Amino acid sequence: MSDPRFVASNDQLLALLQTPTRACQCSLQRCAGWESVSETDWPKETLQHIATLRDPELHEPTFEEHHPHQTRYESADAPVSVKHFPYNRCDVFACQSCQQTVLRYTEYGGYYIDPRARRIHADLVSSEGADLHGAVIKGGGAS
Numbered sequence: 001m002s003d004p005r006f007v008a009s010n011d012q013l014l015a016l017l018q019t020p021t022r023a024c025q026c027s028l029q030r031c032a033g034w035e036s037v038s039e040t041d042w043p044k045e046t047l048q049h050i051a052t053l054r055d056p057e058l059h060e061p062t063f064e065e066h067h068p069h070q071t072r073y074e075s076a077d078a079p080v081s082v083k084h085f086p087y088n089r090c091d092v093f094a095c096q097s098c099q100q101t102v103l104r105y106t107e108y109g110g111y112y113i114d115p116r117a118r119r120i121h122a123d124l125v126s127s128e129g130a131d132l133h134g135a136v137i138k139g140g141g142a143s
């Protein structure tokens with residue numbers, strides 16, 4: 001197995017997302033916003049690690065968050081922006097039975113670690129990815 005591929009933009013993330021094909025009994029139903037999911041609750045048999053949002057070139061991804069519409073970190077409708085916290089340190093997983101996409105990263109406290117997960121869907125991911133400091137990257141670009 002090679003390393004999961006690095007997803008560098010919202011457009012690339014959108015391309016990965018699949019519409020869930022059927023209702024699923026995933027144990028992660030509650031994770032509409034970011035929720036703690038312990039290692040023992042994580043359904044690793046059904047979730048395949050398909051990609052990462054962590055830039056291998058970046059040592060300290062920013063803690064800046066992206067909330068243009070007054071959402072908060074834990075909001076179920078907070079927009080996904082791969083350049084911003086906490087998406088910039090997430091791994092991307094897909095459920096093998098329903099194709100639901102789930103992001104996960106680990107919060108590091110002083111003496112604890114706290115894995116957090118969030119189910120995402122395409123409506124949360126803007127194809128105009130936001131850059132840091134509020135600037136908006138236009139779609140298209142160099143490609």
Ligand SMILES: [Zn+2]
Binds near residue numbers: 025095097099
């Ligand atoms: Zn599922």
